[in-house]
Amino acid sequence: MMTSPPPQLRPDSPELADQAGEWRSAYVHIPFCARVCPYCDFAVVEGQENLIDRYVAALLAEVSMADDWDTLDAVFIGGGTPSQVSPALIGSILEALDAKFGLVGGVEVSMEANPEDITAESSRGYRTAGVNRLSMGVQSFDDIVLTALGRQHTGRQALQAIEDAHADFERLSIDLIYGDPTETEASWDRTLDSALAAGTDHISAYSLTVERGTPLSRAVAAGAPAPDDDVQADRWERAAERLSERMIRYEVSNYATADPCKYNLATWAQGEYVAFGLGAHGHRNGTRTRNVRRLDRYMETIEAGQPPIAGETVGSDWDRELERLMLGLRRTAGVVTGVGGRRLLERHPEFVDAGIIEHRDGRIVVVKPLLTDTVIREVLAVPAQE
């Protein structure tokens, strides 16, 4: 089993990017949110906090039902809002994972948290429970934007939460969302300033995406202003420029000073992971599974002693080859060319000509990350045989 990467590797280094495919991880989903944000299309529920105990019990049962596997290099507790769950229960989940699979020394345990839930006390609690990396959903430091996004915290609260968490967490990330129509260039600049000043070792900056079926998408369909692609391109460029003062961009939307998020790096390297919880997706032995997305069904299925799997996809070798490229191309390190990459280059010389991708040292690298999907769409259409 691989151990943690030597610290000298840059977060965007090809070696690290490729190594990550060997890591074993677990994803744990916590669906509870105090208020569901209008743009969010994750598996989330609102106003069901009374079910938390029962849900965690189901999670533990699901873990114990799983097939045995290797020890874990990374655990990611995502949501929803994991910080709606008490440190004690989070601790019980980590214990269950340790009992079932074992956690390697130096295992990375990330957890998502909403700023309004983080106090000096809760921060300490999660740290003690075994979490060693916190990812906070700040989204913006501008209260106008926060209100537009339907968030429950203010910029000041976010700063306070970061300060409190810093006492316990050396590894701390913040999520930002840019490109909401109420956001101005100056507002985004101020958010970037504050984010840099907060001194975290990791930042994720996402463009606001209108996901189908969300209240945001209904509002846009009804005529509300939609995020503008060109504005978002400007904002991305601005973020890339400013954040690079202190950090290294290792994926389209992710920046780290030294250590990237291991779990995410593993998924982009087509690594395997077990997954537990509502709507959670797993990847083992070349098979991608997905859990049921309805809370009552999830719990009832497990309580009846059944695995809560809603479906699975087994791709052909070629499907997996294209998937490897699709995931890998999002990284700054690019992806090993391979058969699929060679076919892509043959079929689409225009990408190299237009300076969108580069082919060097046996890797394909997207050098205009804003056009990554222009390339990936063609990757996915490369036929198995010519």
Added chain:
Amino acid sequence: MSEYIRNLSIIAHIDHGKSTLADRLMEHTGAVTEREMREQLLDTMDLERERGITIKAQSVRLTHEYHGHEYQINLIDTPGHVDFSYEVSRSLAACDGAILLVDAAQGAQAQTLANAYLAIEAGLEIVPVINKIDLPSADPAAASAEIAAILGGDPADVLAVSAKTGQGISELLDRIIERIPKPSGDVDAPLRALVFDSYFDTYRGVVCSIRVVDGRIRKGEQVLFMATNDKHAANELAVSTPWILPVDQLRAGDVGLLITGVKHIDQIRVGDTVTLVSNPASEPLEGYDEPRPMVFSGLFPSDGDDFERLREALEKLQLNDASLIWEPETSRALGFGFRVGFLGLLHMEIVRERLEREYNLDLVSTAPSVAYRVTLTDDSVIEIRSPQDLPHLTSVAQLEEPYVRAMILAPSEYIGTIMDLVQSRRGTMHHMQYLTPERVELIYELPLAEVVFDFFDHLKSRTRGYASLDYEPTGYRVSDLVKVDILLAGLPVDAFSTITHRAKAVQYGKGMVETLRELIPRQMFDVPIQAAIGGNIISRETVKARRKDVLAKCYGGDISRKRKLLEKQKEGKKRMKMVGAVEVPQEAFVAALRVDTSDR
């Protein structure tokens, strides 16, 4: 006995209730039971039911008792839309009379007149009927007066019915027997049957609708198609009641179906005369005039491999749509396809949809154009059906465009606004006549190109829907025409070229460039769009290069979903055509139809 047979069509302006009247007649004569009945039963095509209009004429045999005798009535329901008037004239050739139906709330409209003239020319006995008298807005007296004015009869002679409630239907059946003459043919003469329609049935092969004029035909006899000189056995004979009912023979005066097992479509021609091999007729019947297509547009398979399938589909569809003509066309942008002639835009739309649905094709069409006549400097004359065929101007001595005689029927208060519209369309007034003090008939000369596309939409909006339009070609006239070319990323795109009057060229070019800028998605690079007349750029816009095309995130949970999303987007892009390096959506090829060059 042919004495007890009546052959007639129902003709009218669109939506005046022909198909509904056919329903009532079928119901009243017991041709269909209450359970079998549904609205506009004879509109059997999906497209007809979806759009609520008749596209294909349909015949049905009814029986009606009158003064102790059983009569056989062969009824043809015809379409009312101007694009399908060819269908009406073919039906009339199989009849001895016609019901001219007028909506009592709307009064006589352009196709009322046009179809009445067709019936008169064909020498048919016309039974005038006003319909929809159940409507509160119906004005039976005015409608009857209008019909009488058109036909030159007595308003009191006009029968009033409601195809909705059934009022007046039995009187109408009696009137049909009384007024419409029995078929004039001779049962003892050699067989002469007119093929007035046909269709391709996967199991039976070609099925012909025939009207037996003279003689008789029995099942199994050898028949000769006189124009193509092909011999076949009459494998099956049938009548439509409207269910297909096999019969042993068809006699002079009968209308029925002839199935010969012909699989080769080119052996059958609508308008041909069928006779018996054993006792052939010496002279064929008078056939049909060749249809005169008004507009031409390119039809290309989205997938170039489907070219042959498209050819086959056109051949089969032609059996059922005698007005369809085509020739191969090649486009640099779209590959191999066909230049197809249509009777109008609705016809064009219907043909395309039928090809796509009935033959499972995916097609790209180009903007329609009329046919121009070009005199070259060596005095030779050619007809071009596509702007891309226009020879270089240095070898062109003269250009001519087709003109039409347009008839507009409208309430007289709209005369002024109609005049304005016609003038902005390069038209001239020919004639004006009051049908009644409130309703006027206006006759204009106009270039076909100004009428055939969006003229009717403008006419309707200016007259709040009260005007109706009919037109017929009158020949070619010299005109100051220019070709407007469109360049994408610097390269001219043949499929986008248009011929237009010089006075409208700039407005057209600008409109086209703007429309294309909206339709063409952003690409990896800037795409300049230009309009040019003979090398001079008259307008320019740019589709700016796409700057952002990336999903914000792709985490463990979304991999399969994001992949599907991107694959679906790629599928959508597949339907685009590559013009040079530019991806062009299919609807861009008909963008010209969206360009409005009428005076605003």
